[in-house]
Amino acid sequence: MSGAGRTSPTSEVALRLVEDVADRYGTHVALDDAGRRWALGGESDIWLGSTSSAAAVSIGPDRPVYALGWSDDGAMLLAGLERYDLERETWLDVDDRTGAVLAASRPDLPDPQPRWSAVVAAASSGDGSQVLVATRRHPARDGSRGGGHGPVERLVALTVGAEGESATVLHAGSRENRALAIGRRFLAAGGDTVRVWERTSLELVAELRHDFVARDLAFDPDGGRLAVVTATGEVSIWEVDAANRSATYQAHERDAYAVAFHPSGSFLATGGQDGRLALWAPDGTPLHEERLDGWVETVAFSGDGTHLAATTWGRPPHLVIYAVNG
Numbered sequence: 001m002s003g004a005g006r007t008s009p010t011s012e013v014a015l016r017l018v019e020d021v022a023d024r025y026g027t028h029v030a031l032d033d034a035g036r037r038w039a040l041g042g043e044s045d046i047w048l049g050s051t052s053s054a055a056a057v058s059i060g061p062d063r064p065v066y067a068l069g070w071s072d073d074g075a076m077l078l079a080g081l082e083r084y085d086l087e088r089e090t091w092l093d094v095d096d097r098t099g100a101v102l103a104a105s106r107p108d109l110p111d112p113q114p115r116w117s118a119v120v121a122a123a124s125s126g127d128g129s130q131v132l133v134a135t136r137r138h139p140a141r142d143g144s145r146g147g148g149h150g151p152v153e154r155l156v157a158l159t160v161g162a163e164g165e166s167a168t169v170l171h172a173g174s175r176e177n178r179a180l181a182i183g184r185r186f187l188a189a190g191g192d193t194v195r196v197w198e199r200t201s202l203e204l205v206a207e208l209r210h211d212f213v214a215r216d217l218a219f220d221p222d223g224g225r226l227a228v229v230t231a232t233g234e235v236s237i238w239e240v241d242a243a244n245r246s247a248t249y250q251a252h253e254r255d256a257y258a259v260a261f262h263p264s265g266s267f268l269a270t271g272g273q274d275g276r277l278a279l280w281a282p283d284g285t286p287l288h289e290e291r292l293d294g295w296v297e298t299v300a301f302s303g304d305g306t307h308l309a310a311t312t313w314g315r316p317p318h319l320v321i322y323a324v325n326g
Helices: 096-104
Strands: 003-007 015-022 028-031 037-041 045-050 053-061 076-079 082-085 090-092 117-124 130-137 152-161 164-173 179-182 186-190 193-198 204-209 214-219 225-230 234-239 244-250 256-261 268-272 276-280 286-292 295-301 307-313 318-324
Touching: 028 295, 028 307, 037 318, 045 076, 053 082, 053 090, 096 117, 096 130, 096 152, 096 164, 117 179, 130 179, 130 186, 164 186, 164 193, 179 214, 186 214, 186 225, 193 225, 204 234, 225 256, 225 268, 234 256, 268 295, 268 307, 276 295, 286 318
Parallel strands: 214 256, 256 295
Antiparallel strands: 003 286, 015 318, 028 037, 037 045, 045 053, 076 082, 082 090, 117 130, 130 152, 152 164, 179 186, 186 193, 193 204, 214 225, 225 234, 234 244, 256 268, 268 276, 276 286, 295 307, 307 318
């Protein structure tokens, strides 16, 4: 078992371990609405499993996985630009959406080629109507294509509507955007500065500055608050409309990697390099923690809030799933 100790300092919020899958590593994890099914994505594969069975099945897509989540209706697994139809057991949008995003990110190249641009991060809305994608372009080694003296970063919003799909470049430059999130009202992306756009108009509404790079972002269920965890282990809670930081606290002793709001919005989970999976009130009050063997790299709640999943990087790696308030 990967759990190495637990505390619940100030609240009745607690976690009870219900699943511990050893030797299974992933950079992204997702739970379905009831917390009965899980998906774990890594460098090239996504594994599907259940808390009621020890078996798990690989579904591909034989490409890097940049995001993972269940659709709101539970029919699809959302992996950034791609969707997996769970009933038909088939991948959708494998080439079309990726091609549209890469083409939008390279408007200055008359004949864009995938080897000059690549997707490096992505986030999808739960209804599948919007995908936020970060791309990175490397100039050709011989200087014949692309020009420039270094990589070029693009941030592209892909919006899916009744009339089709449209790709809009939100940012172009050298600054990296690896932490991405889509909430009910806003899109967010960042490194040391987290930028926020309104989802419908794609208007830039806030620039939230931090001393160190953002590792992960999470909107609360209403979409008005944004949680940011940074490379120093710090958590900041922002009121987006006012661009006001309502709370800042040290969540982890070293690097922090993951953050997720509980569907109730009343608390959040974080994971970090110190091996702690921690629950916090938005104001920074500690509620509960689990000490795990290895870096806690991803966290995700089920849609109904009854379960919490986390992955650890250790020897061996683990996927752990807890019942919340169990």
